[in-house]
Amino acid sequence: xxxxxxxxxxxxxxxxxxxMLVTVRVLADLYLPTLTADIVxxxxxxxxxxHILHVGIRMLSVAALSGAAxxxxxxxxxxxxxxxxxxxxxxxxxxxxxxxxxxxxxxGTTSLITRTTNDITQxxxxxxxxxxxxxxxxxxxxxxxxxxxxxxxxLSLIFVASLPVLIAIITLIARRGIPxxxxxxxxxxxxxxxxxxxxxxxxxxxxxNRDTYERERFEEANLDYTTTAISVQxxxxxxxxxxMLIMNLTTIAIxxxxxLRIDRGFMQLGDLMAFIQYGTQIMFSLVMLSMMFVQIPxxxxxxxxxxxxxxxxxxxxxxxxxxPRRPIKGYxxxxxxxxxxxxxxxxxxxxxSFRAVPGQVTAIIGGxxxxxxxxxxxxxxxxxxDEGSILLDGIDIRQLAQEDLRRSIGFVPQKAVLxxxxxxxxxxxxxxxxxxxxxxxxxxxxxxxxxxxxxxxxYASLITQEGRNVxxxxxxxxAIARALARRPQIYILDDFFSAxxxxxxxxxxxxxxxxxxxxxxxxxxxxxxTIMAADEIIVLDxxxxxxxxxxxxxxxxxxxxxxxxxxxxxxEEIA
Ligand code: ADP
Ligand code: MG
Numbered sequence: 001x002x003x004x005x006x007x008x009x010x011x012x013x014x015x016x017x018x019x020m021l022v023t024v025r026v027l028a029d030l031y032l033p034t035l036t037a038d039i040v041x042x043x044x045x046x047x048x049x050x051h052i053l054h055v056g057i058r059m060l061s062v063a064a065l066s067g068a069a070x071x072x073x074x075x076x077x078x079x080x081x082x083x084x085x086x087x088x089x090x091x092x093x094x095x096x097x098x099x100x101x102x103x104x105x106x107x108g109t110t111s112l113i114t115r116t117t118n119d120i121t122q123x124x125x126x127x128x129x130x131x132x133x134x135x136x137x138x139x140x141x142x143x144x145x146x147x148x149x150x151x152x153x154x155l156s157l158i159f160v161a162s163l164p165v166l167i168a169i170i171t172l173i174a175r176r177g178i179p180x181x182x183x184x185x186x187x188x189x190x191x192x193x194x195x196x197x198x199x200x201x202x203x204x205x206x207x208x209n210r211d212t213y214e215r216e217r218f219e220e221a222n223l224d225y226t227t228t229a230i231s232v233q234x235x236x237x238x239x240x241x242x243x244m245l246i247m248n249l250t251t252i253a254i255x256x257x258x259x260l261r262i263d264r265g266f267m268q269l270g271d272l273m274a275f276i277q278y279g280t281q282i283m284f285s286l287v288m289l290s291m292m293f294v295q296i297p298x299x300x301x302x303x304x305x306x307x308x309x310x311x312x313x314x315x316x317x318x319x320x321x322x323x324p325r326r327p328i329k330g331y332x333x334x335x336x337x338x339x340x341x342x343x344x345x346x347x348x349x350x351x352x353s354f355r356a357v358p359g360q361v362t363a364i365i366g367g368x369x370x371x372x373x374x375x376x377x378x379x380x381x382x383x384x385x386d387e388g389s390i391l392l393d394g395i396d397i398r399q400l401a402q403e404d405l406r407r408s409i410g411f412v413p414q415k416a417v418l419x420x421x422x423x424x425x426x427x428x429x430x431x432x433x434x435x436x437x438x439x440x441x442x443x444x445x446x447x448x449x450x451x452x453x454x455x456x457x458x459y460a461s462l463i464t465q466e467g468r469n470v471x472x473x474x475x476x477x478x479a480i481a482r483a484l485a486r487r488p489q490i491y492i493l494d495d496f497f498s499a500x501x502x503x504x505x506x507x508x509x510x511x512x513x514x515x516x517x518x519x520x521x522x523x524x525x526x527x528x529x530t531i532m533a534a535d536e537i538i539v540l541d542x543x544x545x546x547x548x549x550x551x552x553x554x555x556x557x558x559x560x561x562x563x564x565x566x567x568x569x570x571x572e573e574i575a
Contacts, residue, residue, distance in 0.1 A: 003307055004123070007087045014080045015131060021073035022135040028066035029281065030143045033274035035059045037151070040270030077131045085124035092116050092309050100316035101382045102342050107309065110196055115309055119302035126299035133292045140285035148278040151271050155258055159282065162250040166243065166283060170290040173239050178297045180232045185301055187225040194221050239290075247283045251276055316384050318401045328408040329393050330489035330520040332356040332379065337388035339378055347386070348374045349543045354536070358489065361513075361521045363531035365564065366540030372524045373414050375540075376492050379522075381405060410483030414494040414524075416475040418467030423452055424459040426478055430486040438485050445515045446481035447508045448474065472499045477508070490520045497530040505530065528565045537561070 008015065035055055043051035096103075096112055104112070149156045198205060198214045205214050258272040333355045340347040349371045356362040364372050377383050378390060381397050390397045397405050410430070418426050427442055428434050434442075439459065443449040451474055455461040467475050476499040483491060491512075497505045509530070512521070525531045532551045539547035539554065539561045547558030554561040 003310055004088070004303065007084055007091070010087075011080050011084060014076060014083075018073055018077045018080060018131045019135050021069045021076060022132050023139065025066050025069040025073060026136055026139045026143065028062050028069065030140070030147055030278075032059065032062055032066070033147070033277040035062065036277065037268070037270035037274040040273055041268045042270075045269060073132060077128055080131065081124045081128035084127055085120050088120050088123065088306065089116055092120070092306060095310055095312070095314075098314045098317070099312070100314055100384070101377065102315055102384075103312055105342060106312075110193075112309065114192070115305050119305045122299050122302035123306065126295055129292060129295065133288060137285045137289040137292075141282045144278045144282040144285070148275055148282075151275055151278075152258075152261070152267055155254065155261060155267070155275060158250060158253045158257065159279070162246060162253070163282070163286075166246050166286055169239075169242055169246070170286065170293075173235055174290060174293050177232060177235045177239075177294055180228065180235060181294060182297055182301065184225070184228045184232055185298060187221070187228050191218075191221045191225050194218050236294075243283070243287050247280065250279050250283065254279055316381060316402070328404070328489050330358045330408065331391075331393050332490060332520055332522075333391040333394075335389045335391065337378065337385050337390060339374065339383065339385045339387075341374075341383070347543055349378070349540075351388075352545050353388075354538050354545070354548060356490075356520050356522055356536075358520045359518055360535040361523060361531075361533070363523045363525060363534035363537045364540060365525050365528065365531060365537060365561070367526070367564075369542075370540040371543040372540060373494055374543075376411065376413075376494050376522075376524065379490075379492060380409060380411060407486075408489045410486050410488035410491045412476070412479045412483050412491075412493045412496055416467075416472075416479035416499075418463045418470070418475060418478060420463060420465065422457075422460045422462055423455070423478065426463055427459075427481045427485050429482050434485050438487075442481040442484040445484055445511045446477045447504055447511065448477035448481050451477075473501065473504065476500060477504075480508070480512075484515070488519065490522070491516055492522045492524075494524045495526060496523065497525060497527065528561075528568050539564075 035058060039052060039055040039059065042048060043055060093116060096116070107115075145156070145159060148159065194214075194217055198218060205211060254276055255272070258267060258275060261267040262269060262272060334352045337352045338347050338350045352375070354362070364375060366372055374383075378385055379397075381390075381402060384398065392400065392405065392408070419429065424439055427439055431438070440449065443452055443459075452459055452461070463469065467478075470478065476496065480493065480496065483493075497509075500508065523531055523534065528551075531537055535550070537547075537549065537551060537554055538545060539558055541560050546560045547554050549557065555565060
């Protein structure tokens with residue numbers, strides 16, 4: 001909670017002004033009934049048009065003051081709540097930006113999205129109403145009671161009877177309603193989860209004819225949520241009429257006993273009217289307070305979820321003694337590296353040692369799940385290793401600034417990701433200083449220039465959401481153009497050629513060999529023919545390194561490599 005108070009501190013002046021405006025409004029509203037009493041007692045009953053006009057003008061100006069304060073308070077509180085939400089969102093976003101993939105795995109990407117949007121909106125709403133209620137409810141009810149008491153202490157005894165009943169009912173309903181609200185929130189989360197899976201996996205669901213199953217799963221969760229929502233609403237539905245009933249009964253009691261008192265000459269008609277207004281104000285403020293109490297548990301849950309993100313200390317941060325910046329040459333070395341994913345039973349990689357040097361192509365081959373992509377994650381320091389060390393130019397990468405490390409790497413992920421914007425934006429994503437010539441060069445080397453130029457607006461053509469308007473192979477080539485445009489010292493191409501047809505792949509390989517002559521190139525592959533020519537090939541099997549050497553050497557010495565080769569190449573190609 002303190003964390004959120006800290007975000008409110010810069011807004012304290014604005015909050016103070018909201019509280020003051022609300023106070024002005026409440027005081028004006030509390031003053032109005034006394035004017036009603038005055039106008040009835042001294043203007044209407046004796047028949048004094050001058051007094052009516054006089055007090056009438058005062059009533060109008062007090063009402064105008066109340067209205068103006070109310071509008072200003074709404075405006076100001078909306079601004080405060082929105083800027084609070086903006087600051088918290090910004091904090092969460094920055095925090096998440098520092099997360100390593102281990103923290104992403106831990107929270108789940110979609111949960112992080114919900115926390116940044118929906119949960120923060122909940123906090124915003126509570127702050128918005130809370131700022132107004134925190135003044136209105138106590139001031140209005142205590143002020144109202146005080147005013148009523150000063151008008152007619154005897155008649156005020158009616159409140160002694162009706163207020164406890166009202167409070168008891170509110171407590172009762174809140175006790176029943178709050179757990180229901182909490183349960184409803186959980187069910188809604190569940191429903192969201194199922195919906196998200198069904199929608200993101202819609203192609204698979206269709207292809208495997210799982211529509212019915214998914215629909216049943218959804219319907220079950222939907223029904224579950226609905227039932228809970230109905231019982232919440234049922235509880236809340238009782239609340240309104242019961243409260244109205246009590247309020248109206250109180251008004252009737254006031255009129256009844258007030259009438260008797262007027263009859264006996266203890267009270268004036270105008271005072272009775274003012275009394276009725278105070279009664280309504282007191283009870284309304286209690287009802288509003290009860291609504292607030294219903295909101296609080298929801299917001300507390302949201303606050304917890306947001307605070308959890310903010311309190312997470314990212315495991316990966318720049319080392320204490322960040323090595324001085326100097327041009328990175330690209331000598332990469334793994335020394336006995338072992339790594340397990342958080343919570344995994346066995347290491348995804350164990351005892352990996354190899355060197356990749358500038359001017360050479362190092363290939364990594366192995367079946368699916370052998371740890372190839374994991375290895376690239378480690379070079380990028382998306383995860384920290386458990387044992388051993390990864391050295392860049394002889395310096396442990398944990399001692400480098402993450403920015404320096406990553407700047408030296410051109411990474412093409414296994415699953416190419418594009419962003420909204422033009423093709424040119426996407427290629428220049430990693431290098432904002434790149435020139436137009438760099439752009440064209442990168443696209444040509446990546447064998448992407450041809451299809452880009454065929455697109456209606458060429459390099460300015462827009463990529464639609466997540467790159468749905470380009471094919472998988474085109475996406476891959478744009479991803480490599482993006483890596484090239486950075487002109488890095490190290491290239492990492494994860495399972496790159498699997499999305500390309502044979503001819504394009506071959507052309508791309510020879511263009512890359514030309515253009516990346518001086519760089520350290522790490523190519524990950526599942527097919528032998530894409531890496532046969534590499535200077536060194538590392539064979540991975542279930543997270544272990546089972547072979548290292550050239551194609552020829554491995555064929556002679558490494559059983560796993562021989563098996564992979566035999567299953568993919570025809571006779572004479574092997575030799
Ligand atoms: P490859 O790229 O060789 O197909 P990966 O490096 O992707 O293999 O995966 C190696 C192993 O690590 C697999 O058993 C996989 O299930 C596991 N793995 C990959 N990513 C994660 C992750 N984020 N969390 C937990 N386990 C993972
Ligand atoms: Mg992989």
